[in-house]
Amino acid sequence: MRLHSTLTGRDEPLVPDDDGVIGIYACGPTVYSRIHIGNARPFVVFSVLKRYLERRGMRARLVINVTDVNDKIYDAARAEGIPSTELAERCTQQYFADTDLLGLGRPDAEPLVTGCMDDIIALIADLVARDLAYAAGGDVYFRVRAFPQYGQLSGRSPDDMTDTDPGELKEDPLDFALWKGLKEGEDASWDSPWGPGRPGWHIECSAMAERELGTGFAVHGGGIDLVFPHHENEIAQSEGAHGAPFARIWMHNEMLELSDSKMSKSIGNIALLADVVQEWGADTVIAYFMQSHYRSRLPFSDERMQDAQAACRRIRNAVRALDRALDDPGEGNDAELAAAVVTARTRFFDAMDDDFGTPGAMAAIFDLVRAINQAFERGRPSEGQLQEVRLELVGLLDMLGLAGLAEAGGDSEVPAEVLDLLRRREDARAARDFAEADALRDAIAAQGFEVRDGPDGAEVVPAS
RNA sequence: GGCGACCUGGCGAAGUGGGAACGCAUCGGUCUGCAAAACCGACAUGAACCGGUUCGAUUCCGGUGGUCGCCUCCA
Known part of the structure; x- marks a missing residue:
């Protein structure tokens, strides 16, 4: 598999x-409010990446941190009139709950800044010892000019950085804080060799990453808006402290757009993840993400969600068709369908291995779906082939975190009450009492199910 | 001002130096008491615009226009 690295601008193995x-x-x-659908993109992308690697027989360890110490948390807590630690804890729990709704499992580790204070302080001390950082007042700053490679990730030169914060205590406006001494109005602090305070914004990720994954590892990622200064600074901190490469591939996802602008808390054009999942369901949200490349900007709107929902429905219907056929399978094997399965697999893996090309992978799935439907136009495949095709389709879906599309809606899940209504409607139709039949159809709809009349009789499926 | 990205059918969205995937929508068809749903089929001789390289460019290079992102918090 190859992935595009921001550091080299190329796909790297x-x-x-x-x-x-x-x-x-x-x-x-950073936990100071509930996460929005844009925040969910990296969670989905990296969770699915890990899932894909594991399904392909590789071992992967995914770490997604939670930044629970930050200026914004102080501000938000003050506005709410509660201790900042209380707000951070509450928002952390909400973050776990909200992302759980996606059903993609949890990362292997989710370190909190507050749980890694010793690692952070040790790393800062290391940088000070190497003269890459200096204490000033109660603060500690990173000496940017002492790290010649600074700017390599974001492709800019320190000489071009003009709008920097002068900072009274800094040697150079370019320098950034590793440790911020306790200030008035801040209600949480930790002891350090430089006095009470808290970590700067970037150091925690350096410390947590190397704590969980060691000083060098395969992939470091996040939103592309983090390239500068956050990830640039992480590289400076970690490589400065260890003199060894930090992450080998820097993988950044593009932003979601709402109303033609980046979805951003500061602009206020956000949709909360929990609300979106509640309204559209986890599968629709995941399919929405998977149908676009992670490095493309992605518009968010109800229309986009409707599209994704319709796409999910198409896949669900194909699984249902397979399940229905399995109740009454045919004899022979459909050669075209068998060939389509092989093609779909190849296209799926080719797309995924080429910079996590989930849109191509989705296209391969849809091609397989069409091949399944076409096969049913021709006849009814054998039980063995039906099972093989189903296994294959569900296997591909599972690699994208979409196996849920194969689970919901089995006939066994339809309540007896609804099946009874359906039976009565069939009787009414047979008696050509269409008023009664239509009334029963409405009654079934009221139970959350949809009646589908077909050549082989009527069936009910959960309304979607 | 500095750095960078993008501009593909009605809406989204991929890949690609030589047939422009896929989804939605639309249209046609099958099915049907009706409706819905479902399924099948059709749907860009052309890829913002202008040049250049090439036997050949949507794909490479340059320019113009437009959109957006980062440079301050941001997934």
Whole structure:
């Protein structure tokens, strides 16, 4: 598999770490409010990446941190009139709950800044010892000019950086804070060799990444808006402290757009993840993400969600068709369908291995879906082939975190009450009492099911 | 001002130096008491515009126009 790296601007081969595991670190949220659908993109992308690697027989370790110490948390807590630690804890729990709704499982580790204070302080001390950082007042700053490679990730030169914060205590406006001394109005702090305070914004990710994955690892990722300064600074901190490469591939997802602008808390054009999942369902949300490339900007709107929902429905219907056919399978094997399965697999893996090309992978799935439907136009395949095709389709869906599309809607899940209504409607139709039949159809709809009349009689499926 | 990205059918969205995937929508058809649903089929001789390289460019290079992102918090 190859992945595009922001550092080189090219696709780079994905190779495991020395221990054979593919270490992946993705920057998680700063917890001062509920996460929005844009925040969910990296969570989905990196969760599915890990899932794909594992389904392909590789070992992967995914780390997504939670930044629970930050200026914004102080501000938000003050506005709410509660202790900042209380707000951070509440928002952390909400973040876990909200992302759980996606049904993609949890990362292997989700470190909190507050749980890694010793690692952070040790790393800062290391940088100070190497003269890459200096204490000033109660603060500690990174000496940017002492790290010649600064700017390599974001492709800019320190000389071009003009709008920097002068900062009274800094030697150079370019320098950034590793440790911020306790200030008035801040209600949480930790002891350090430089006095009470808290970590700067970037140091925690350096510390947590190397704590969980070692000083060098395969993939470091996050939103593309983190390239500068966050990830640039992480490289400076980690490579400065260890003199060794930090992450080998820098993988950045593009932004979601709402009303033609980047979805952003500061602009206010956001849709909360929990609301979106509640309204459209986890599968629709995941399919929405998977149908676009992670490095493309992605518009968010109800129309986009409707599209994704319709696409999911198409896949669900194909699985249902397979299940229905399995109740009454045919004899022979359909050669065209068998060939389509092979083609779909090849196209799927080719797309995924080429910079995580989930849109191509989805296209391969849809091609398989069409091939399944076409096969049913021709006849009814054998039980063995039906099972093989189903296994294959569900297997591909599962690699994208979409196996849920194969689970819901089995006939066994239809309540007896609804089946009874359906039977009565069939009787009414047979008696040509269409008023009664239509009334029963409405009654079934009221139970959340949809009647589908077909050549082989009527069936009910959960309304979607 | 500096750095960078993007501009593909009605809406989204891929890949690609030589047939422009896929989804939605639309249209036609099958099915049907009706409706819906479902399924099948059709659907860009052309890829913002202008040049250049090439036997050949949507794909490479240059320019113009437009959109957006980063440079401050941001997934």
